[in-house]
Amino acid sequence: MNEELELLLQELALAEKVRYCYQCGTCAGGCPVAGAEPSYNPRRMLEALARGEGEAVLAADELWLCTLCHTCLERCPQGVGLSHVFTRLKEIAAARGHLPESLLAELQTLYSAGRVIPLSGPIKRRRAQLGLPAVDQQSGLADLRQIVEATSLGRVLAAARAKGEEKNG
Amino acid sequence: MASYALFLGCAIPNHQPHLELAARKALAALTVPVLDLVGATCCPDPVGIPGLSHAGWLAIAARNLCLAEELGADLLTLCNGCYETLKQASHELEDKAVRAAVNEVLAPLGKQYEGKTRVVHLVELLHREIGPGEIARLVKQPLKGLRVAAHYGCHLVRPSEVLGFDDPERPVSLDELVTALGAVSVAYPRKMLCCGAGVKGMDKEQATNISRGIAREKFLNVKMSDADCLVVPCPTCMAQYDGNQGLIERAYGEKYELPVFYYAELLCLALGVPPADLGFQYHRVKVERALLKVVQPV
Numbered sequence: 001m002n003e004e005l006e007l008l009l010q011e012l013a014l015a016e017k018v019r020y021c022y023q024c025g026t027c028a029g030g031c032p033v034a035g036a037e038p039s040y041n042p043r044r045m046l047e048a049l050a051r052g053e054g055e056a057v058l059a060a061d062e063l064w065l066c067t068l069c070h071t072c073l074e075r076c077p078q079g080v081g082l083s084h085v086f087t088r089l090k091e092i093a094a095a096r097g098h099l100p101e102s103l104l105a106e107l108q109t110l111y112s113a114g115r116v117i118p119l120s121g122p123i124k125r126r127r128a129q130l131g132l133p134a135v136d137q138q139s140g141l142a143d144l145r146q147i148v149e150a151t152s153l154g155r156v157l158a159a160a161r162a163k164g165e166e167k168n169g
Numbered sequence: 170m171a172s173y174a175l176f177l178g179c180a181i182p183n184h185q186p187h188l189e190l191a192a193r194k195a196l197a198a199l200t201v202p203v204l205d206l207v208g209a210t211c212c213p214d215p216v217g218i219p220g221l222s223h224a225g226w227l228a229i230a231a232r233n234l235c236l237a238e239e240l241g242a243d244l245l246t247l248c249n250g251c252y253e254t255l256k257q258a259s260h261e262l263e264d265k266a267v268r269a270a271v272n273e274v275l276a277p278l279g280k281q282y283e284g285k286t287r288v289v290h291l292v293e294l295l296h297r298e299i300g301p302g303e304i305a306r307l308v309k310q311p312l313k314g315l316r317v318a319a320h321y322g323c324h325l326v327r328p329s330e331v332l333g334f335d336d337p338e339r340p341v342s343l344d345e346l347v348t349a350l351g352a353v354s355v356a357y358p359r360k361m362l363c364c365g366a367g368v369k370g371m372d373k374e375q376a377t378n379i380s381r382g383i384a385r386e387k388f389l390n391v392k393m394s395d396a397d398c399l400v401v402p403c404p405t406c407m408a409q410y411d412g413n414q415g416l417i418e419r420a421y422g423e424k425y426e427l428p429v430f431y432y433a434e435l436l437c438l439a440l441g442v443p444p445a446d447l448g449f450q451y452h453r454v455k456v457e458r459a460l461l462k463v464v465q466p467v
């Protein structure tokens with residue numbers, strides 16, 4: 001049933017729209033990451049996909065720089081839905097173990113605390129000083145862990161753990 | 170008015186609780202009925218987590234949507250990231266087949282999502298459901314003469330087809346809410362530029378440099394407008410512009426000295442909440458100079 005969910009989501013994914021790209025470069029022109037780092041170029045990534053060089057795109061570090069600001073999605077005259085395409089590609093890369101350390105750490109925190117930003121001692125005290133109610137991080141945690149384990153999030157986590165043990169062992 | 174289930178997320182309660190304080194005080198001052206959302210988890214993060222597993226991201230979001238549905242309340246977010254995740258998820262869950270598949274994951278937890286939760290951002294509530302006119306009427310202490318550069322952030326308006334709140338390129342809501350407080354909303358270039366906080370990367374140093382470069386571009390553009398401060402509707406933009414401003418100044422050898430406010434903070438001031446009752450001491454960039462323009466020293 002879970003595979004069914006994942007397949008459905010793949011159907012929803014917009015990958016097939018990739019072929020509508022006519023290389024106008026509007027996406028690259030408005031991209032904040034490309035503005036700060038000229039080696040990042042969403043148009044070129046689309047070009048590579050159209051040429052059948054998807055493997056190279058998946059393996060490239062650049063894939064992970066997209067901030068998902070959706071400027072390209074809004075502006076693309078061909079409705080390619082780039083930001084969603086990049087997210088889908090990240091997912092495939094992550095399943096192969098190609099993902100940033102920082103993101104893996106984020107997933108580990110999500111699993112252990114139920115939040116990507118956990119509550120720290122100083123903030124707990126600050127909340128009390130400000131007269132704010134205590135944060136309850138416990139009541140949803142078991143549910144969240146169960147969801148992680150029931151979906152491909154669990155597989156990414158397990159692969160990362162195995163990798164970590166390999167490194168340490 | 171409908172009741173709102175308050176979805177706090179992570180970045181506000183666990184990193185910048187002074188923003189929660191301002192939001193709670195503003196909602197109370199406007200007599201908006203708010204319910205706590207017991208058992209909520211991370212929304213989860215709309216930039217990182219879907220890139221690891223769309224299915225996991227969607228199911229965690231669906232569980233959060235269930236909690237508000239069980240209360241029979243609309244879900245109110247104080248953060249652009251939570252808004253993006255929960256509204257995008259609720260949109261995807263309108264598809265019956267997707268919802269059925271997600272409900273199979275939720276069934277062992279004793280949860281089923283029926284697709285009823287409406288997701289609302291604080292700015293949307295203020296602009297669409299209360300309205301700038303009504304807010305202007307309630308203002309006790311107009312922020313006269315304060316020049317404010319409004320920053321919307323990406324996930325308040327994009328993707329517009331799903332969020333459907335304001336124009337993705339030329340939005341007006343936050344500007345109108347600034348004007349409603351008696352302040353001036355200044356024009357400046359590249360207003361819709363991303364804050365850059367979401368840049369992750371295989372090479373951490375490269376990601377950090379890109380993230381700072383994007384934020385610097387915003388500071389330089391805002392400085393051109395002679396604004397007294399920036400205002401943001403999102404804790405992630407806040408952490409980037411306020412929390413990291415000093416680091417960015419040092420990285421580029423520049424000085425911006427630009428105070429940053431969360432919109433609810435300005436709203437509280439205009440509604441007559443004394444500044445000492447808010448958490449301005451937790452801002453990294455001193456706000457006093459901007460405050461002195463509009464409120465009596467405390």
Ligand code: SF4
Nearest residue numbers: 021022024025027076
């Ligand atoms: S904006 Fe759209 S059509 Fe133009 S290059 Fe980018 S993806 Fe292709």
Ligand code: SF4
Nearest residue numbers: 031066067069070072
């Ligand atoms: S969504 Fe990604 S690729 Fe598109 S403009 Fe934003 S950062 Fe660039």
